[in-house]
Amino acid sequence: MVPQYAPSLRSRLPVVALLLETIFILFFAFYMEVPYIFPIVFYAEFQDVHVMVFMGFGFLSTFLVRNGFSSAGFSLLVAAMAVQWAIVFQTLLQLPYPGRITMESLVFAEMSAFSSLISMGVVIGKTNPVQLLLMSLMEVTGFILNKWLIQTLLKKPCFNLYFTWLVHWTIDTDGIEPRHEKEKSDRKMTLFSLFGKDFLWIFWPSFNSLIVHLLNNDMDLAVPLNVICSTYLAMAVSAVTAIAISVLFNPRGKINMLHVQNCILAGGVAVGGSMSTFPQPWVAMAVGLSAGIMSTLGHQYIKLLMEVVFKCHDTCSILSVHGIPAILGWFVQLFLQFANSDSTTFAVRFAVYHIVILLITLASSLTMGVITGIILKWRFWRPPQDRKCFDDQACWKFPHLAKHK
Template sequence: MVILGFGFLCTFLVRYGFSASAFNLLVAVMATQWAMILNGIVSYRGKIRLNLRSLVDAEMCAASVLISIGAVLGKTNPVQLILISLLEVSGFILNKWVLQTLLRERMLNSIMVLHIFGTFFGLILTWILYRKGSEQGFEKEKFDRKTGLFSMFGTVFLWMFWPSFNSILVDDDTPWRKLGAVCSTYLALAVSAVTAAAVSVLSSPKGKLNLIHIQSCILAGGVAVGVSIPAIHHPWEAMIIGFTAAVVSTIGHRCLKIHMLLAFQCHDTCAVLSTFGLPGLLGWLAHLLLQINYLDDHTMAIRFAVFHISSLLITISLSLSMGIITGLLLMWKFWKPPQDRKCFDDQAFWEFPSLAVRK
């Protein structure tokens, strides 16, 4: 999912396919290695463990980074992306440590905030790195049928394996919970796929499907359920969450991206706010409401609400803080960011022998 799914998901730009897939791989492996080192220092008392569990934890951290770089896709160079991955992984593991130490959050609850952390980190980053003239749009920031097909392949791949993504950290001691996480995620994904297609058609003046909506919004149910998976006990709960997430995500894609650009000068290339941020916040809210509904003791319900709200505020605060620090570092001309005319263009980084001038 991290290497192939996220890599092909970002290949929709017509002249940025090489960079989107290859830089995704570069960022993923760098973030995974750095996360394994930091997890060993923070969680395992200075010992770096090399096993399947530590690898999965590190891949989760890398997934958060890949969400963030979607917001600045096409406007940064590989060196900047590596710097982003190192700093964001550090912030994400710090956030996980704070939640587990101060609020006694379980591993599953703290790691599933990766969607929210990655979204707000990416948004503040693209706000700081805003380029003048983005309101008119970049010449090469567009997609065609071929690149859209490759991007759809990444979406389908993520859609297929998202149930395993949500269930991998569920305790093996309770296999019925792991199976429940798989089934809940699949039901939410299925409902969100149908809902995203319906809302896309209904919101189109010509009554046609929008490929960008289908690519991104059919994953909204999996994102929302992943954040709320500990509190879901019935199939209908997962299906309602998937339906609501798809509606919110599709409407956000239709309206929110251009308004974020015009009102806040926040050029979100892949619309990560609508794809991951809003469904993640919806999943957090669903987790809060469902858990309070299941608690009979009012004192315990209030205690849970306070801790749950605190975890969200801490996550957003740390993600924004680390995003500001990273953005200020990336503003240095030392990193040689690509010029405006070279944004969203593979030729700024890759050799094309067929385009070489023969003398």
């Protein structure tokens, strides 16, 4: 007998999606224009990030054995919507150019989608597509507002952290069990997930190089080779370290594939979090080593601690993959600035400036997270029940399970 799954989303998803698309089309028709010719010097890097967003993240969350359709399909849905909303909203804030689509606006839209997909990894399998769309809109809104606020006050952009943990904590403090019976993987689905992780790993130097352009507000700026080299070496070291630590902390001395597919990016995230021009390659490699250790141990122990103590279930271990290495990168940047500064006064001012940026980013992320969680908690969106989580049959058609009358 076919199990009974979630009610049809026909009255929710088509209305939300088509209404948003109609609004976007009208906005583009009356307010946006594309220059006939504009520089596309960095189209290669944009293309790399495009592959990361739509292919890397598309396969990344497919490790769940009964949630592969939802992981891949909803990633495409969220990314496609986030890119459009990012272009519209940054234009409304006159970022970077009012009414014109430029290479910088396209790149920043991809970065915004990247942020949404990272956040999606925390709640994938426990939310329906309508909730994911709304969360992506709120995430992109907070992402761009945070950038605008820091550019306005401190003349330097920064990026959101720890958004979705507050979303999850708000909507799910007493709902889903920490260890769901359907939250399992198998060999085939894990290989699909590793395929997506490999795409992210390969193209991450391009991602960090584009961050340098956005931080300097100059898409014509030549990226220092040291940035690409530092990212590459840090990621290489973190990949080796993640495998080694996985063996070391396994009771039977075996490699945990979850550690491989979740922690090999830690070095690139840490270097991107610091965005410093490392004085020597060994410094970036040391950062990659530290990030690999912290990320793997975080996946091994902190994920369970978050579930038990804070009732915050992190499906894709986003805290270990992105949160911890990003904070490590923040401390690395602060330390390098102190080490390379000849003036104590300048170093102290930089430290204060750096701490203010972090506090503003954390405050905006946590505030938007709570607001988004309250919105998504409404029963109107028909959130999935516990027994219907991590299962494609709640939203996808399976011909071999269809009832024949």
